[in-house]
Amino acid sequence: MGDFEAIDALLARAGKAVPLPPAEERRALRQELNLSRAQLAQALGVSPSTVGGWESGRDPSGEVREKYAYFLEGARTKLEAAAAAAAAAPAAESDPAREPEEDVSGDAGQGVAPDDDVDVLAVARPCVLCGQPAHHEVAGYPQHLDPAECAAAVNAVAPPTSRADRAPTASDARPRPGGRPAGGVRIVPAGRRVQPADTPDLIAAAVAAALAEHSGDVEAATAALVKRAIPDAMALLDHSRKGGRYDVIAHPWLPDILRKQTSRGADQIWEARPKWTRPELPPGEHEVTALDINGAYLSALKTHLPIGQLEHSTGDRHDRRRAGVHLITPPVWEHDAVLPNPVGSRDEPGPLWVTEPTLRLLLRLSGPKYGLCDPPEIHESWTSGATEGLLEKFRVALKDARDAAITEGDEVTLEYVKAMYAKFVSTLGESNYNRELYRTDWMHLIRSQAFANLWWKAHRAYDEGLMVVRAMGTDELHVIGDWQAVFAEGRGLTEVKVKDVYVVGADPYSDPHTEDGRDDA
Structure with a gap:
C-alpha cells in the first residue's frame, strides 16, 4: 500500500515545468533591479556562472526552477509598479542632474578574451576575499587576481572618520556595495578567507598538542607532525569541504x-x-x-x-x-x-x-x-x-x-x-x-x-x-x-x-x- 501511496503523491506533484521568460528578459529583469549575478546566485543557492548560463538560454529544473521563476515574476511585478508610479508622478519632480546609480550587475567588461577566463568590471566592487574594491570578476565573483593585491587593499584602508566629526554628505544615505554602511562598522563579506568564530584551527591545535606531548622539544614535535601530515591534511580537507556545493568522488573509476x-x-x-x-x-x-x-x-x-x-x-x-x-x-x-x-x-x-x-x-x-x-x-x-x-x-x-x-x-x-x-x-x-x-x-x-x-x-x-x-x-x-x-x-x-x-x-x-x-x- 505504501508503494501506491508514494506513486499517488508523485502524480500529485507532477505537472508541467514552470514557464520562464526568454533568456534576454531574464538578464534584463535582474539588471534593471541593479542586482549582480552573485547576489541572485546566493539567494537561489547556486553559482553565479549557473545564473549566467540561465541568462544565456539554459533552463534550470526542479525546485530551483520554481525559485527562479518566482524571482523573475516578482522582479517583473516590481519593475512594472515602479514604471507606473514614475509615469503618474509630475514631470517636474524629475531631477536631470541626478547621478546614475552604480552598475553592480557584474556584467560589464564581457568583451574580455575568452582565454583569460576573467571579466573586467566597469565599476569596482567589493572583493569576496578582502572586501576592498576589485576591478575583476572571476566566475561571477569580484576579486583581486593577485593575493598580494588583497593584502595591499586591506592595509591601505584607513580607519573611518567619525560621522560626528564631519558634516553629513549625500553619500551617507546611499547604499554601499556589499552591504557596507557609510561611516559604520565594516561588514566583511562571507568569502573564502572568512571563518566563523567557532571554526577550530586544526593546524594550530595539532602543533600545540605535539609540542605539549614532547615537552616543548621542537625537533621531536616537528618530526611527529611531519609523520602524520597525510592524515592531518585529509582531516583539514574534509573540514574545508563542509558546506561545499560539490560532492567529491574520492575513488572514481579511472581509464x-x-x-x-x-x-x-x-x-x-x-x-x-x-x-x-x-x-x-x-x-x-x-x-x-x-x-x-x-x-x-x-x-x-x-x-x-x-x-x-x-x-x-x-x-x-x-x-x-x-x-x-x-x-x-x-x-x-x-x-x-x-x-x-x-x-x-x-x-x-x-x-x-x-x-x-x-x-x-x-x-x-x-x-x-x-x-x-x-x-x-x-x-x-x-x-x-x-x-x-x-x-x-x-x-x-x-x-x-x-x-x-x-x-x-x-x-x-x-x-x-x-x-x-x-x-x-x-x-x-x-x-x-x-x-x-x-x-x-x-x-x-x-x-x-x-x-x-x-x-x-x-x-x-x-x-x-x-x-x-x-x-x-x-x-x-x-x-x-x-x-x-x-x-x-x-x-x-x-x-x-x-x-x-x-x-x-x-x-x-x-x-x-x-x-x-x-x-x-
Whole structure:
C-alpha cells in the first residue's frame, strides 16, 4: 500500500515545468533591479556562472526552477509598479542632474578574451576575499587576481572618520556595495578567507598538542607532525569541504591511461615538467641568479579539477567548463632559444596525453594575445565537470598558517604545513600512504599546474627584459639581469628567494648546479 501511496503523491506533484521568460528578459529583469549575478546566485543557492548560463538560454529544473521563476515574476511585478508610479508622478519632480546609480550587475567588461577566463568590471566592487574594491570578476565573483593585491587593499584602508566629526554628505544615505554602511562598522563579506568564530584551527591545535606531548622539544614535535601530515591534511580537507556545493568522488573509476603500466612504471600522462637550459648566451661573463619559487605545489592547488568520474569524448574541441586529460598533437615550438617549451623537455614526436593546465597553457599561448604557437590538435579527452575553487578553502587554510608561521618565526608550523601540502599532492595517486582519496588525475593536474606557473614566471621575466637561463621542475628559475625589478623578494607565495648566484663565461654551463626542482617553502 505504501508503494501506491508514494506513486499517488508523485502524480500529485507532477505537472508541467514552470514557464520562464526568454533568456534576454531574464538578464534584463535582474539588471534593471541593479542586482549582480552573485547576489541572485546566493539567494537561489547556486553559482553565479549557473545564473549566467540561465541568462544565456539554459533552463534550470526542479525546485530551483520554481525559485527562479518566482524571482523573475516578482522582479517583473516590481519593475512594472515602479514604471507606473514614475509615469503618474509630475514631470517636474524629475531631477536631470541626478547621478546614475552604480552598475553592480557584474556584467560589464564581457568583451574580455575568452582565454583569460576573467571579466573586467566597469565599476569596482567589493572583493569576496578582502572586501576592498576589485576591478575583476572571476566566475561571477569580484576579486583581486593577485593575493598580494588583497593584502595591499586591506592595509591601505584607513580607519573611518567619525560621522560626528564631519558634516553629513549625500553619500551617507546611499547604499554601499556589499552591504557596507557609510561611516559604520565594516561588514566583511562571507568569502573564502572568512571563518566563523567557532571554526577550530586544526593546524594550530595539532602543533600545540605535539609540542605539549614532547615537552616543548621542537625537533621531536616537528618530526611527529611531519609523520602524520597525510592524515592531518585529509582531516583539514574534509573540514574545508563542509558546506561545499560539490560532492567529491574520492575513488572514481579511472581509464587505463591513468593506471601504471607496470608495478614500478608510470602511467601514460605527460606532466610537461620543464628541464630547460638556454642553448647559448652572448659572449662575455654574466652573473646568473637562481631564484627559488615559494610554495609551488601550494599555489598549484588553485587549478581546474574534475569533480566527478572522467568521461570519454573525441574531437578537436575544448570545453572550458570541464577538466581532465587530453590526447593532443602539440604545436611546433620555435622559441626554445629564449623560453622553455610549454610541453616540457620531450624528444619524441607525435601525440601524447597531457593535463588540463598544459592544454590551457598551449591554447592561451596560441591565442591572439600571445601568438607564440599554433593551437594544439585535440584528438580525444577524459574529462568531468570542473571548478577552479574546489580546494580553495583547503589552500587558504594552509597558506594562512604558512604566512603566520613565517611572520612569527614558527619553524614547527612551517615544516608541518609544507609536509601537509607536499605529501597531499604526492600521495593522491597509487599510494599506500593515502587510502582516503584516490585521484591520480588530480595529482597530475596539480603538478602540471605548478609547472605551468613556473613557465609563466619565465615568460614574465623574458617579457620584462631579463635573460632566462634555466627553468627546472616546479620552483627553479635562473635569470640574468635586474630581477628585483620584476619579482618581489621574500618568503610569501607571491615572492621569490635567491637560491644561488654564480658567474658564467665562455662555457656557461660547465659549472655544477642543483637541478632537483625541489619544491621549497
